[in-house]
Amino acid sequence: MNLYLIGDSTMAAYDKNLYPRAGxxxxxxxxxxxxxxxxxxxxSGASTKSFITDGNFDQVASLLAEGDYLMIQFGxxxxxxxxxxxxxxxxxxKANLKFFITIAKQKGAKPVLITPVARRKFTEQxxxxxxxxxxxxxxxxxxxxxxxxxxxxxxxxxxxxQSYGVEESKLLFLWLKPNEYINYPExxxxxxxxxxxxxxxxxxxxxxxxKQLALPLNAYLKQAPVEIKPVSFSVKPPTIPNQDYRLIDFGGKGDGRTDNTEAFKRAIETCHRNGGGRIIVESGVWMTGPIQLKSxxxxxxxxxxxxxxxxDYEKxxxxxxxxxxAETFRCIAPIDGECLEDIAITGAGIxxxxxxxxxxxxxxxxxxxMWSALEAGGGVLDPDKQIWWPTERGFRGxxxxxxxxxxxxxxxxxxxxxxxxxxxxxxxxxxxxRVKISGVTLQNSPAWNIHPWIxxxxMIENLFVRNPWYAQNGDGLDIESCRFVTVKHCRFDVGDDAICIKSGKRHRSxxxxxxxxxxxxxHVFQGHGGFVIGSEMSGDVRYVQxxxxxxxxxxxxxxxxxxPGRGGIVEYIWINNIQMQRIKTEAISIRMDYTHEKETDVGDDPALPLLRDIYLESIRIHGAEHAVVIKGLPEKQITDISLNHICFVSDRGIECRNSHFIYFNRIEADIKEANVFELEQTNQIKFDAVSQVMTE
Known part of the structure; x- marks a missing residue:
């Protein structure tokens, strides 16, 4: 079978002497x-009109045969x-495109229309x-x-x-320095x-x-995915003037009793008025209401x-x-900032x-x-006496x-x-x-610990993030709708997801x-998930390592x-060199069947999400109930998942449902059950070098 391509220079093939130019x-x-x-x-240079008048389409049409495919991209x-x-x-x-389609059908070929590739052009913003x-x-x-x-x-x-941005997107095009390539001296x-x-x-x-179109043509695609390598990027650090303001000089007292709310406010306002700098909090216990940062x-x-x-809730x-x-009303955060530039939280304190x-x-x-102590200390119980609330207003909410x-x-x-x-x-x-949070211990949050949004x-580095294991919504770090983020050398011991990436919910976000x-x-010591994407991902998540x-x-x-109901795409995710120990349920879980009791009705338009292009390599699992679970939906399959060099000791092996183009390479399984793989409604799955040890 033949696949014919007709179109312009963005699709065309070029000689080696024009490298790195390529279609x-x-x-x-x-x-x-x-x-x-x-x-x-x-x-190169062709339009639908010139492709016809120059006789190029006649040549293609003379070769088209039944069962062939014709990809058409002009504009x-x-x-x-x-x-x-x-x-x-x-x-x-439109008439010329229809002409291409008509001829292809007459020949028994199958046309595929492609909209033109965008040029690289950005607004000033x-x-x-x-x-x-x-x-x-x-x-x-x-x-x-x-x-x-x-x-x-x-x-x-x-x-x-847009993902690459104004400067980095030049890498995708022929932006070349003089003499960078011999054939482009200028x-x-x-x-x-x-x-x-x-x-x-x-x-x-x-x-x-x-693959999403699910054409018969897909049967000719290679089963092992061609991996796109991670995209390099840089994070710009904040610029903070080199001048210090000691909280103690603004009336602050670290005696564990004094309310330092006004001292923090005076210090921040003075620092900001003078162009910025560092607010120094020295040894002691500094009680305070919310701290509102400034640029x-x-x-x-x-x-x-x-x-x-x-x-004091009124603070x-x-x-x-x-x-x-979702944009909504909420109590001001203990440390709060909006529409700021060049801010940092640093040090080795708590x-x-x-x-x-x-x-x-x-x-x-x-x-x-513990439960008896909660009841004895006041608060409110729900009617079933299964949930304790610190206040009546919280319970009523x-x-x-x-x-x-x-x-x-x-x-x-x-x-x-x-x-x-x-x-x-x-x-x-x-x-x-330009935000930096470094060195400190962040603990005992009312809800999530750290939440950068848009x-x-x-830059987040060298943190210790702690919450009690029973902390409701006690996430460690929730990166939501953010770009250009690094998280390095941090420890998490929390009551919900530890490191989580989100991008909002459909319609509300x-x-x-x-x-x-x-x-x-x-290093994550405790949490519902070590590294998590979702479930709020309607705005897309991509290019994550x-x-x-x-x-x-x-x-x-x-x-x-x-x-279902979320929409959005998760793609280009690289997960490499991960050690897991004593995982309670699923060590690797990629699922589109997440449910929530408050979101059972998705309406007439379910806005199905997409999960694809996820690469997992060099992962060792020492103890888990289930090593790997990949579950798409009957109406929307997960595609292009690569698992390379995955070694696991677990009760159960790998479950894969409603998925295609899944590649397993160098899988070493030590499991209690007889079968490493449970497959259902899967196709174009490739296995290389799978070995199994049965645990008695």
């Missing part, structure tokens, strides 16, 4: 096996003003511009009218460029034609979209210093904030959120003695809102009767740039991806979770 079509072959021949007839040059190439998008352009809007829309409309498979490369390429600044790296990325996108300020907590937040008024991606005065507690998580967000649009006064229900995260940073250039995130050399980490005693190890 995505010339890199497509690496994804297909030898049973298919790819004929790339795309021409770049149809926009040109010269008469030899210009077409009107909903006129001659760094937002990608749709350079082919009407032409792409004409292709989409024709595909729908003619019931032709469609690959929307315009949309996908725009997402790709260099190049080309926002239309791809470098080899860019062409490979676009070819990979085309193949991914083919160009570093909060430095010295060794033997503890900041402890006063459990934490309701403000416009966020919860699970920051304690006094979370025991905020959090509900479930009886089943307590010993009898849970009852009113069924442990979720308000269903109706309430103003702040509508939230006020349930004030403590809207408990804050310990550190809440929203829409901030932030860019975030801004559609902003979490992308370009590196997590390395971290986690490597050289240890998970000891977590409920799950690596966990990617989502559900």
């Amino acid at each position: 995505w079509g010339q890199l497509l072959k690496q994804y297909f096996n030898e049973q298919i021949t790819i004929i790339n007839a795309a021409k 770049h040059n149809d926009q040109k003003e010269d008469k030899a190439r210009h077409t009107e998008p909903f006129g001659s352009f 760094g937002k990608i511009i749709d350079t082919h809007h009407v032409y792409a829309e004409a292709v989409r409309e024709l595909a729908m009218n003619e019931s032709i498979p469609l690959i929307d490369l315009t949309k996908a390429s725009m997402t790709l460029y 260099g190049s600044q080309d926002d239309t034609h791809f470098s080899h790296q860019g062409a490979k990325q676009i070819a990979h996108i085309v193949v991914k979209e083919l 160009r300020i570093e909060l430095h907590v010295k060794r033997d210093a503890t900041i402890c937040f006063i459990p 934490y008024p309701l403000i416009a904030s966020s919860f699970e991606g 920051i304690d959120g006094s979370g025991q005065y905020w959090r509900p507690v479930k009886k089943w998580k307590m010993t009898e003695q 849970a009852k009113k809102f069924n442990y979720g967000l308000p269903d109706s649009e309430l103003d702040k006064s509508g939230y006020q009767p349930y004030h403590e229900y809207f408990r804050p995260n310990l550190v809440s940073l929203r829409r901030c740039k 932030c860019e250039h975030v 801004p559609s902003i991806a979490s992308e370009h995130i590196l997590i390395e050399q971290c 986690i490597k050289d980490c240890i998970f000891s005693g977590t409920d799950k190890g690596v966990r990617i979770k989502t559900m």
